[in-house]
Amino acid sequence: MARFVQGADRGQSTLLPECLDDRVADDNPVRVIDAFVAALDLAELGFGGVEPAGTGRPSYHPAALLGLYIYGYLNRVHSSRRLEREAGRNVEVMWLLARLAPDHKTIADFRKDNGPGIKKVCARFVEACRKMGLLATASVAIDGSKFKAVNNRDKNFTRGKVERRRTQLDESVARYLAQLDNADRQEPSETLELKKTRIKERLKNLTVEMAKLAAIEKQVLASPDQQISFTDPDSRSMASSGRGSGVVGYNVQTAVDTENHLIVAHEVTTSGSNRSQLANIGRQAKAVLEADTLDVVADRGYFKGEEIVACEQSGIMVTLPKPMTSGAKASGRSGKQDFGYLPNEGVYRCPAGEKLKCYYTNDEDGSRSCATIGQTPAKPVHSNRSARRAHNAESSDGARGLERAQARLDKNPNAMRTRRETVEHPFGTLKMRMGATHFLCVTLPKVATEMALCVLGYNLTRVLNIVGMKPLLAAVRS
Template identity: 30%
Template sequence: MSRKVVWKTNDQDQLSLLPPSYDDLVPKNHPVRIVNSILDGIDLEILERTYKGGGTSSYHPKVLLKILVYAYLRNLYSSRKIEEALGENLHFMWLAGTARPDHNTISNFRSGRLKGHFKKIFNQVVVLLAEQGHLSLKDIYLDGTKIEANANRYTFVWAKGIKTSRERIQKQLKELWGYVEKVYQDEEQTPNMPDFGAIDPKKVSETIDQINQALEDRPIDKKVRQKLNYAKKNWPKNLERYDRQEGQMGGRNSMSRTDPDATFMRMKEDHMQNGQLKPGYNLQAGTNNQFIVNYSLAQTTSDTTALIGHVEGFIEGYGRAPEKLTADAGYGSEENYAHLESKGIEAFVKYGHFHKERLDEKRGTSKSPFAADKLYYDSQGDRYFCPMGQAMEHVDSYQRETKTGYLQTIDRYRARNCSGCPMRGACHQGKGNRTVERNHNLARLRDTARERLLGEEGIAHRKRRCWDVEAVFGNIKQNMGFKRFLLRGIDKVETEIGLIAMAHNLKKATLTA
């Protein structure tokens, strides 16, 4: 015998004696409440000062900031989708207090009001999370990852290409002047040769005018006339563009025309995993307990040159330096070691051949005893001794400047007499007595780094770095789906990645609450 099915009531026209409150419909431990309570505890005077007052009323910056942060926490990055959520999503309605800013207001706040100010707000939230015991500002784990810019992948400009174009213009100018000399070869008086050294718009334009004047009222080859007309019309204009683009690159090797602040970098976030060149930014993140405590954006592909700026940003934001910093071999340069030492930061930073040294030790292999860093050094006498026991006296010193402008001091040592030495063939193949060059400061810094890294604490920091900072990048790119910026320009992009960092932190705080 079948039983009668009973359906639950569903009356859309049913009236309530008391209208429901949004607060009753939001669970007590919901992430939106965490976002609301934490952002209520920060000072936004820096944003309030950007409003001039007068005219129509404005949405309070705290309301707009809550909306943006919670939207990023929910993987909503489009201002239009955020506007849509404010009219459809109960949690957004509760958080905004039924405020309904449109997508233009949200977009202008994100790319305008927050620009240049968000980092200070982010630091306040990090300090608040540290006070609640979620993280520590003493130990920092640093790494970098590349994120694609909102730029056309095929609008690249290369510094090397600009240099080649300048050289080509210079070469063609000389060829045109060679034609002038050929025209005047049977005459006693020839025009004065122009200066081909300065390839700038004004000088090139004057040189073309000088060539045209020299060939005036003379029979000219049709192709030469066409080339002169093309040069007069295009070369000065092209050189002005080259000057402007070189100024935008500021020493970088490339840029995108649709986002001049973006640099072309090799990225593997594509289905072929073959490392395509795409315009992007190098995100540097300092983490603790998988919380982002500091972030910065570099326009270089290498992590090495990004460490100092990142550390200085940390000090500026929190008024003090971290006690310890752990990073991989991409940051192990003399300049970085020296900077961390000057700031009193205990550095657990690998250098380039750290792992190779460890592997050689396990295999029982090592460098040749004739290698420069294997020679015995007498610090009191400032001299080296070769494997045969011959002293290698200090000859001179010189300074070498790196690409970043850092000056390295190099000392040179030379043996007195290598002739007739039975080990000469194994020792060195050059003519004359052997000379070695040593950077004592770098050797000292690497010895200190090696000692720290191989200690018990160093091993623990090296193991933790992998799951502390790299897990953060995995969450941002995979779980949050943030693999490409929406905004353009490094100032706006820095605000956008700051929102991602804050959303990541608050989402993690809700999980550990």
């Protein structure tokens, strides 16, 4: 006789209820979270509320809330309200919290008030990975990516955006005034009067908008970078990789291990450019790996010579392509990279083989360039500007650093492919997990805390995939 499997009666009482621990398998990642949090000295890491207050209602221990957040970011549940619901319906969370059910305000306040401690927890897990031998290779790839903030693009204003908006408003006012003049020359009618009334209302609204725009412009001009955001005041408008597109958000820098693709170090910045970030994130990665020297591969966005020199002084060897920003090649002429310096003679050799004698030097943008005079038998293949700037590397430490970085790339032509395969995937994974609007918090300190939880969730997932459940559980308990 055909029949279906029957479930238990929902209203049936039982004398001996099932043990909650039986519902969580031995290889469930929630057991790693519980063991990892239990091994932490939360007071040393700076968490508040480790010792209960003598008066008032009993509080939640920070270990419970920290474990809840790690579980949430591991399973793509970032919202405090969603975590509150999970505590009442998810067996794994019930096991992790021992059936505690904190409300969303308590959960949200924990993340807000314990940002520095959460960042240190993320660093502690990376340290555990190093002790497990997962970061044995002192080689990282560095890159930055733009992450969206809560702030909508319509709530962000720059000086250029204000000017464009004013032009649009002026054009609208002129168009409506022309329509009024045209209506005044027509025969009066009820329909015409209604039309004129609507036009006057729109002109009134435009006047209000222009007044608001004038107030916004004052705030923009008073800002140090002439930019303001109303929802998240720390977020900034940044150019993205798509042509003609941009994003209001933050620039997240990461250093990713080239062997196991773990995020070794990260930092959230409000700078839209990567040029001044290399030395900072490189030093952080070197300190985490506890290495005497560190090999770093990056893209052209980090081509600032001073940063490369600072890295070399710290024992960090950078490999990146030297940018070719001159327009001489496009016009069929030679660029400064085509000029050779002859140190024994103190002159430059142009592409045509003629020697160009140096007559004087000029400091420009922190580097020194040489003005040269020379004639070539063939038609001109270079401009005076190219000649003047020929081989700044011989007189600029920063430019020499660029040359050395390019030389390392010439010796290892697969370095850029390694960089792309190493550092691009973690960014894609992080953004996919975070959703359409990447960050839920506002202001830089809170966003940095949220990013630390995202990185911790990514690294935890990555290690589980590499070594499995039991070795990781044994490592965090030791």
